[in-house]
Amino acid sequence: MIGKVNALLLRVLAFWLLLAPFVFITFPAFAQSSTGLQPPVFIDKIELTGNRAISSADIISEMRTRENTTYMGFFRPWLGINRFTQHLFADPNGGAYAFATPLVSDSSGLKNWIQRMLGEAPREFSAREFELDIVRLTELYAYNGFYAVRIDTTIIYQEAGRRVSLKVKISEGLPTLIDSIRYEGLDSVSPQLREKLPDDSELHIGDICSIERILNERDRLVDLFRENGYNFIAADSISVTLDTLRQSAGVYFLVRLPERLTYGEVSAIVHNAQGADSANQLKESLDDEVGIKVYSSKRLSHKLLRRAIQYRPKDLTQASLRLKTLQQLNQLGIFESIYIRNDSVQHKQLFSTIHLQLAPQHQIKPELLIDNRNSEPFFGLSLGYLNRNLFGGAESFNISTSAGIQLSYNQNLLEGIESKGGFFDGLPYNIEAVADIGIPYLFGLGNRFNTSVQYSFTQLPILLKQQRALIRFRVQGGANQYQRITFDILELELVLNDSLNAFRELFEEKIAENIDVDPTDEDEITTAIDSLLEKRLNPTIRFDFLFSNQIDSRRDFDVRWSFTAEETGSITYLVDRFIDTKSREGFTDDDPQIFGLPYSQYYKFSSQLSLAFSSGRKTQLATKFLIGFMSPYGKADQTPQERRFYSGGANSMRGWPYNSLGPGRNPSETVSNLGADIKIESSVEYRISFFTFLNQASGVVLFSDVGNIWNRTGEYAFVLGNWVQELAWDAGFGLRIGTPIGPIRLDFAYRIFDPTNSDDGWEIKKWAFPKFNFNFAIGEAF
Template sequence: MKDSGYFYFNPDYLIFEADTTNEEMTLRLGLKTETHANALHTQRIGRITIDQHYSLDNVNTSQDTTLFDDVIFLRNKNKPVIRPEVILRAVYLKKDELYNRRDHNITLNRLMSMGNFKFVQMKFTDNDSTGLLDVAILLTPLPINTFRAEMELVTKSNNYTGPRMNVSLLNRNTFGGSEQLKLNMAGSFEAQLNAINKGLFSYTFNPQLELTFPRLLVPFQLKPSHNIYTPQTRFAFAYNYIKRVNYFDMNSLLFSYGYKWKKNARITHELTPINISNTSLSNESDDFKALLVANPYLKKSYDEQFVAGESYSFTYNDPSTTEKVAQHFLQLRAESAGGLFSLINSISGNHPSPDHPGTILGMVYSQFVRLDADARTYINIGNKDKLAMRFYAGAGKAFGNSASLPYSRQFFSGGPNSVRAFAINSLGPGDYQQQTTGGFLQTGGDIKIEINAEYRFDIYSFLKGALFVDAGNVWLQASNPVNLGNPFRLNSFLSEMAVGSGIGLRLDVSFFVLRFDLATPLRKPWLPSADRWVVNEINPFKADWRRENLMLNIAIGYPF
């Protein structure tokens, strides 16, 4: 009824009457006698007033009034405002149209999702002179500028420890159209503390600029949507500098342009038609060059670091609630790069190949496709316990201009959010055992499969516990020219899955989770096939076994 203009109608006005005459029962739906008369008449929208600086604490005495498209806008003379046409894109109630509860809810949600307002209220009043329903939209703004600084002490499972600092400045109305401009400056220092690689360290510097528009910026006209969520267009510029002392300096420039929109509360789409990154190495040490000579796959990965392509992701995420027995999460992602450049080269008569690669502005570009899927299920057990399960699979294929995936697009396994019994990114490919290089230069793969299961339970108040088992690995494809470990084969990959298990302790204070996971390997894929299961070797009372097999992961947040 409320979707058809009956603003004052209430379901409590309905009454069911039962008639059981002649051994038959007839139900009649009627109205209670106390039903208000105005509940039986439709209401049309009258005057619409929008106050951008509404506050309960202060009476605004310095307001300007502006009429735009039959809507009255109130603004504080001394404060910045969002342009009227931008706000009206989120207002679906129109003057002289029938009241509609759906348009009411869309307006509330769209105004809130703009990210500019702390509270959004709508007040309706009868206008006795016109007989219409006047609307006042009261917007309580968030601060235009927000500054945030974070300092962390990071400890990784590759034994590197050090401070990380992140400083960000957010402007919520950059050009007067609710655009959000965020400047982020991050830096870190990490040092190896164990005896094997003591003295190795690295530091990073990562400035990033993001500009987000509360609409889809496209070169054609879009039909108005009645979705309650505001779509976004995002531009991002970033520069990453990494200093790997005794190895190399890495400089990376990144630019992306894409869209994000929600179909409903569960489904989110992200499309990035332009995604460009260029990475270059300098100050390469003799030790690093020797490593690349010994590992042609790693060398090829670092050679091809100009990536220009597009990507798409689909995310399904059930709202987290204890009322449902199970919640599900699914994310599917696809990425391709280099196709347009190869097409241009082919039209011009060139036929790029890994041996004779094509270039753009003098740079060899990567050409590949990459797909991955991340599926999770959370099963509530009782009021507080939970069984969390995750399956991840990904595959990438280099072709045309490239012989292998660029390093940044390879798959890695092992670490605090992966197979926790093994050091970060240390597994694979296949049955290959990686040699230590200070934790910086792990070898990735073309294919990745991981399976995780974790039983989470309460211990006391914010102290939580977990029992978990992880399995996974990465592989090269059989077509990859590099002979490094067994390639992926359907009849053998299960026997090459690393397996680990352990216990966890979590400090969960709702907005912050500090996680300690202690794990040990149960199966090591690099050992001979008959000796890979190492359960019978577990001996926590032996110092040598503890040193080689116990892996303590310290991380922020849950692993999945």
Template sequence: MLNAKYLGFLTVVFLFLSFSSVVAQAPSTDISNQAKIVKAIDIQGNKTISMATILAKIKMRVGQEYMEVVISDDLKRLYNTGYFSDIRVDRQDYEGGFKVIIYLEEKLVIEEITFSKTRYLKVNTLRKKITTQVGKFLDKKILKDDVDLIKDLYAKKGFTTVKVEVETFVDEITNKVNLHFIIKEGHRVRVKRIHIQGNDFYKARKILRLIKTKKKWAFNSGSFREEVMEEDLERIISFYEQQGFIDVKAEYSTERLYKGLINIDINLHEGKRYFVGDVAINGNNIVSKKEIQTVMKEIQDGGVFSREKLTVDIANIRTLYFDRGYIFANVSEAASLDPETGKVGVKIDINEGGIAYIEKIKIQGNSRTRDIVIRRELRMHPGDRFDGTKLRRSKERLTNLGYFEDVNFDMEDTDYYDRKDLVVQVKEAKTGSFSFGGGFSTVDQVVGFIEIEQRNFDITNWPTFTGGGQNLQLRAETGSTKNNLLLSFTEPWIFDYPVSGGFDLFRRNRIRSRNVGYAYDEERIGGNVRFGKLFTEYTSGNIYYKFEEVTIENFENNVSSALLAEAGTNRVSQIGTTIKRDSRNSVFSPTKGFVVSGSFDVAGNVLGGNKDFYRTQVRGSYYIPLKFKSVLEFRIHTGIVAEYGDSDKVPIFERFFAGGARTIRGYDERKVGPQDTVTNDPIGGESIAVANIEYTIPIIEFLKLAVFFDTGNVWADSNDFGSGDFKSGTGLGVRVKTPIGPVNLDYGYPLNDEPGEDRRSGKFYFSVSRGF
């Protein structure tokens, strides 16, 4: 019994000692697995990249603890340098720690780039276009992109079969590579014939006018590009869909001929034409059904059904609600085919939501322009309900300032569901300029100018003097027929009130030239002070006072005594006022709306001058947008000037003149109206009426064609206004937008006999003017 107990005791002791031994050995195991120290770093494979450069890019250092995280980050840093195409890291036991070995495979350095002989694209052009350049590391992805770029350049010229390969010549010692682009241009792919098949409803001529791909003929190269052809199919499908053929399908195939010529077959499956059945409108309480139907101009009962047109009408309904402040309005549509009638029923569901109000107005993007300059043009204010019409008008006003390249509006949420912050986002344009140059016109002949202008001037903002919305202009012109100086300043908001003010100081000198209708030299020196106010959204008025000294001298030989009587220096002191209504959508390039102004001014001895006369004028322009972004413009100018008091006639420098580039084209400058009885030089008249009709259509972004008709006359006496003998002209012209200003070239032909001329003859009018 004792032996058994003793044996059990010994067993327990043995197990305890065994466990203690295991526990005692545990520290020994941890010590053997402790992280080791980096004893050495070995860089292998670098040929052109120095050891110092590589070590500077990594954080691992000799003497530091070896950590996999650091190794991983160092790999990323080395890859991000762009120097290496492959990197590997290994380690070896070394002096009780690790030796870290970094194996590098450097990218090749491009030593030379050459091209095979090309015919249709210059080698220098290709060198500038590609990203791969001499001295850079060779990147295979970038090289592939460059190959695709060259193919695209050739495709734009019609070489869609071009093949581009790159040969590489590697110097293993210097690690440099020479690249040689082998370009097989092939033939330019041109279209010989386009055949339309499956078009039962529309003639092939109509469809061919829709597409940009054209067959080769005298005035078109007929180049073929696959991406353009795919876009052409989309145009055809869109056209058919808008006409109710919503199941239409289109595809094309090509037949290759000789020397790059191809035939194109466009196969159409028109399908059935669908018409609109019942149009149901649900959920409208604030806006009547009649108002909604008024803005639905595309989808109407019995008309053709088109998903594109339906989308337009849905947008019009949303705009209708937005204009009334219901910016949360949700408009959804559903279309279903009625099997009995074969028509498409349209269901429009409206969730009007509630009215939204403006919490704050935030201005973004204006680094130079002061906030107040932008805010004073907005037609909406904090607390107002959202109004789409006022937003669009605000955008027009900001755009018309000419300070911004782009103007947009956005909304931001607030703590209140029915209140949103209105965000005005602007991208500022360059408003200041120092420019000089020259030009030529049939009116002013050769002209040179130098000009300093800041359209967003701020006299208080030193040293930039920008951002206040003021306008400052200093301009000098000299030429063969005129020499002018002008200093002009305008403050559109005096003391932040909606009243404008400004002044002009000028010296204008006209040099005698019968080519432009001046039989004498004319010099005008003076200035004016002006104030204006906006009465309504589109109506404004201004008043001004002007004083100038006018000198007439150096007449042509043999002029009449009546014309010689105009010689001398006179003082003209006058006050005037103008009322204008302007609803144009743009003051720079209007396409719709009108502008009409009426003015009256009076000059007299009582104001400090020595000439007594009064004058009234009406000017107007009306713009109508038509198809293809074309515009039809109607212009009119009428005026009467008459003497009073001590003056027995209106001085020649205050009379009306017509004829030439700016009034009635087809006639010599200022030659329509009264003329000198001896020399036939123009002497002007006391009344004028000129009307112009001009149609312009854009051909490309910066080029427009124009067709015009001008008519009018100048009468010697104010009482003869509109008494007849109108002179008319018609012709063609081009309008070119250039960085230095608009270029106009017109050819006008007179429809009536020209005063002082034996026969009718057409005339060219050319002008290069500085844009402001």
């Protein structure tokens, strides 16, 4: 009986701990002081009306009077956590609360940590601050060209003056338009430069006369003059005068130009990475009008550094040349810090020195690998070695090895499979070794050349062993702060497959019928298995393009777009067609092979677009769309299994385990592990940050995914009029714990629509809280 009573008390206490934050949201009177002092007035709601030219989010961000963070118009969980914590712990200031006795002492500082990291303090109302906010909003509208704005406010007190609602009505009026633009102080400017002034101007006759546009035009002028020899011009070198009559305005720029300069002596100093510079280690040279000093016992090519420095004595000073110099030196990958110091100006010449701090040449990189691939825990270790300057020309050498093992079998894949010859030869695992050497220039700096060799040995969860060995020749070029282009000149991959005990039984029971193979025909099964286990050569040419605007501080939203195109088999086909013309045993003339080795022939395209919009101070709406297609050609009639598209897992359809969805309405997870040739997928996430961990933003995510994979032909092929009905759909929530290497991601996903369900597919009808699919990873899903 005592045990039952204790269990009941524990349940009641647990229920109260879960319910209390929401009680304090709903009944804020509990948070009031009972000392007899005038209680604070808390802000309940701020309502904006009449604003069209400026968004509500921008207006709220300008105000210091703010309501607590609200979700879906009423839900304020972090406020509830703060209030509940105020009562749960002792009050260090001695104040008396509705709770006579606090439950826990605050001597550990846990109260402040919870309130600061997990909670949000109630927003108190200040009439004086609200008045200043109206002044700020008037200035904000003037900043955007609305000088006739009128702002009216209404203050509504509730609950005996303990809470207040604020209404702000904005009458924007007509904007002030620009009717003239003039530039003065340009008598010393060359006619050619003067002609460039109107090009790409931020201001035009008839535009709204916003301060933002005027400042952007001023900054454009600064950049233009810095690019044409006026190195020391600054924003305060240009004064702006507005001549306004409310509805129209003239804008006048008065430019005070500094002296026009050319470059004088150019020098670069490479400082010792292991201590103070020593004259005993100094190596210096002067060539191509650039002096180089290196304080290091390590070899370092002076010629390489000169190639990276983009300006020379007597060249007109240009900001773009300095920037390109910094970028080129950074791309070498051997410096820890880089900066250019202006030393002096003499006889209209700018003398400068480039200071370079070498990074450590050698680095050991251990890593712990943890995920839940195949819906089972997977643990592994990786150890890498990096040499940043192998031969003295900034050649990088990187070698790494990794090994990991899955801690248990995926029962969904292997359910009902038994074998007379014993079961499996151990759990699924992966062993991999990679070596890479990179040269920081190919026909010029900015084009990096890499050669890689790789070997991996993998035991797959569908009772297959796979060995892959490849050599790759890669060029990276066309890189700037927004884009990167990668071109694999040639990738030669050899794939060897073998089966484990019970694979034939698994093939007969779960694979054959789903890939149009008769499970009762032994010869047909043997042929299909032989084809699946056939060794292959994949000679691939690949093009990758990546665009991202993350570097742009003035961006309105985040954009990331990638596109990949690859072709495999054209080189081996030419060898097959013109060099190896002999017949080989076991092959016909229609089989793709050279010297008795089968090869793949296919082309493949994929593209992914990701967008992220800030919808509030602590919230972000993100979405992605992915599409992929591949097809065999020439002598080949199917695509290689290791290059196909897959669906399901932490970075895909999170309601399904890794690689366990599709193709189409296929119900077998085992068949899903063989992939397909067509993929469509889309996701949306609502990210909420409300606490920090290791000084990194952390919070929760609400998400939904939709997508699937399809074959090109057969029962589970992509059909234009039917593919929408075969899209899988999931939704869920997740936790993001910030770390310096990226957020730790814990996602719990529920299936809403499952096209593989033989009923109507709507899994939401059978929804139950424990029936989720758990995903663990590091970094955002997209």
